[in-house]
Amino acid sequence: MAIMSESTPHPPSKEFLLGARAGLPVAIGYLPIAIAFGALAIEAHLSPQEAVLMSALVFAGASQFMAVSMMLAGAGGLQIVIATLFINLRHSVMSMAVHHTVKEPKQSWRALLSFGITDETFALLTLQDAKAPTQANRTRFFAVGLIGIAYAGWVVGTAIGSWGARVIPSAISDSMTIGLYAMFISLLVPHVRRSVRVALIAGVSMALNAVLSLFISPGWAIVLATILGASFGLLLGEAEP
Amino acid sequence: MNLTTVGIIIGMMVVTYIPRALPGLLFGRYQLPKAVERWLQNIPYAALGALIFPGIIRGETPSLGVIGGVTAVLLSLLDLHLVLVMVLTILTVFVASHFL
Numbered sequence: 001m002a003i004m005s006e007s008t009p010h011p012p013s014k015e016f017l018l019g020a021r022a023g024l025p026v027a028i029g030y031l032p033i034a035i036a037f038g039a040l041a042i043e044a045h046l047s048p049q050e051a052v053l054m055s056a057l058v059f060a061g062a063s064q065f066m067a068v069s070m071m072l073a074g075a076g077g078l079q080i081v082i083a084t085l086f087i088n089l090r091h092s093v094m095s096m097a098v099h100h101t102v103k104e105p106k107q108s109w110r111a112l113l114s115f116g117i118t119d120e121t122f123a124l125l126t127l128q129d130a131k132a133p134t135q136a137n138r139t140r141f142f143a144v145g146l147i148g149i150a151y152a153g154w155v156v157g158t159a160i161g162s163w164g165a166r167v168i169p170s171a172i173s174d175s176m177t178i179g180l181y182a183m184f185i186s187l188l189v190p191h192v193r194r195s196v197r198v199a200l201i202a203g204v205s206m207a208l209n210a211v212l213s214l215f216i217s218p219g220w221a222i223v224l225a226t227i228l229g230a231s232f233g234l235l236l237g238e239a240e241p
Numbered sequence: 242m243n244l245t246t247v248g249i250i251i252g253m254m255v256v257t258y259i260p261r262a263l264p265g266l267l268f269g270r271y272q273l274p275k276a277v278e279r280w281l282q283n284i285p286y287a288a289l290g291a292l293i294f295p296g297i298i299r300g301e302t303p304s305l306g307v308i309g310g311v312t313a314v315l316l317s318l319l320d321l322h323l324v325l326v327m328v329l330t331i332l333t334v335f336v337a338s339h340f341l
Contacts, residue, residue, distance in 0.1 A: 114262035189317035202290035229287030
């Protein structure tokens with residue numbers, strides 16, 4: 001199949017569908033967490049409309065959980081917004097990597113795609129599936145499909161959770177929070193297996209995060225551990241071909 | 242909808258969007274130095290490491306995080322599809338939660 005060059009662009013609709021398929025695990029992983037978020041938001045006296053609005057406009061899970069917990073504790077708006085800024089600063093590092101991979105030339109498209117950068121969409125957009133024989137191109141339409149389905153999972157899950165339908169018993173939804181970790185692990189393991197360098201970068205970053213989070217907030221610890229871990233990787237020489 | 246709440250949500254959206262967009266809008270169109278490119282290529286591995294640990298054992302039952310983590314690693318080593326790894330790990334943790 002030498003004719004099917006990797007650089008051959010698919011039509012936009014095909015790229016979109018490939019992206020949506022790649023993003024499906026994130027949507028599945030988001031659904032139970034978003035349902036839990038919706039339910040918590042109602043406990044914090046938000047209306048279902050407000051809960052869905054937050055998911056639709058902010059689209060950042062950890063900060064949304066924190067925000068409604070702070071509302072429940074009676075925190076002020078400014079405190080919540082500042083805490084949100086710090087929790088979500090880690091996305092700036094991920095944004096650099098996403099835009100380095102997607103290589104979208106148009107500023108307007110980059111502005112749009114940036115909205116959809118989360119821990120999970122970043123992971124799927126920047127780490128190629130090591131098992132897939134042919135790689136989909138990381139075009140704007142691929143990215144829109146991947147982000148779009150993840151976004152849909154997040155917003156729809158919030159709606160389900162906040163409109164009271166506890167369709168998933170809590171015992172199951174508790175177990176489902178492991179799902180996104182399983183996704184991260186499944187993305188990382190094939191790369192670790194092929195490269196000692198990658199294994200060391202990931203391992204050092206884990207250790208740094210564990211130590212740093214004893215002293216600073218988890219959000220900052222992830223930012224610092226990522227920056228330091230990636231810098232440590234520069235000491236290990238060139239990437240394998 | 243409560244105006245204060247909507248105001249908080251819009252504030253959250255602004256401070257979340259700016260860090261997401263700024264690096265891409267500022268640096269996206271330039272050819273970066275080789276060292277920076279190599280650094281950026283390391284970011285996914287470093288970030289995934291940090292996202293997995295120690296967060297995975299920070300839940301209500303840390304031992305379930307360990308069980309889930311080990312299960313996911315073993316299933317990944319078997320080259321199973323991503324979704325299958327997720328589903329089987331969730332099932333394993335669900336079953337294990339009844340014994341812990």
